[in-house]
Amino acid sequence: MHGHLCFGETMMLARMIGTVLGVGYLRPAPGTWGSLVALPWALLLHVLGGFWLLAIGVLAAFVKGWWATAQMTNGSEDHDPSEIVIDEVVGQWIALLPISYGAWANGIPITALWPGWIAAFVLFRLFDIWKPWLVGWADRRGDALGVMLDDVIAGVFAAIGVMVLAGLAHGMLMQ
Template sequence: MIARILGTACFVGYMRPAPGTWGSLIALPWGWALHQLGGFPLLAAATAIYFVAAWWATAQMTSGGGDHDPSEIVADEVVGQWIALFPLSYAAWDRGLDILVMWPGWIAAFVLFRLFDIWKPWLVGWADRRGDALGVMLDDVIAGVFAAIGVLALAALAHGILIG
């Protein structure tokens, strides 16, 4: 039961349609709450801890089954979405800002993460093709890193760092 709670992100993975999108959506308020409680350090630590717990849960939930990545497992989306929020959390924590003033970055983090998670370019697809619990987790971690890089690039463009 613990594996199911962790793997489905408190049963969010059973929401239909598009459970992965629901998992990414629920990660946003949870990420905000973690940031509010402890800034970037807490969000980063929670991401690492949940990664390990979700990897274990995914292995438990897929053991002996034919599907290495059942749609109800959305803990990987939570981890990836939190990684996509890292640039926002770090900037807000470092500068003492309210993280919600960067709302365009939140939208970019969500859209870019979902794009990379669904499209599965390059390393994201490589991880997904592993066919094991670690691959389930890693494809979303890599999608989250790609989304975070995209958030940084868009912020640089928006703030005139790259143009001007």
């Protein structure tokens, strides 16, 4: 059995990923805690490798999160237990991508764009909780992919909101 995980090890790994090292067990509002813990990790990824490392991080976390969610919900009635927060990390990172790109492309510290961080956090939480349109559609799928997709879509909506707000703040839409 060398090189393979046994069932217990597989579940432990899935729980570590799905709960983001236990953050998902924090109460109240585990999804908000998941989004909050995503912020310093996004900063670290951006500082280490710029926009592209954060984008790769989004893809890697999505794939691993989908796997972990499928493992954690296999055979369960609850397709989206509240302790699974890797989906919030992915969605929050997507919401931060325009900020990462703007800082990276313009050679400025990402922390200088702090109002964008606040907007990304608030908008992502809003779309994740409210679940409008496609976010709600993905959530209603009732499977591991839906758990991940509703936050991906909420993150995309938040990223669009961040870009609109940045355009307004910088006067680009006023000309």
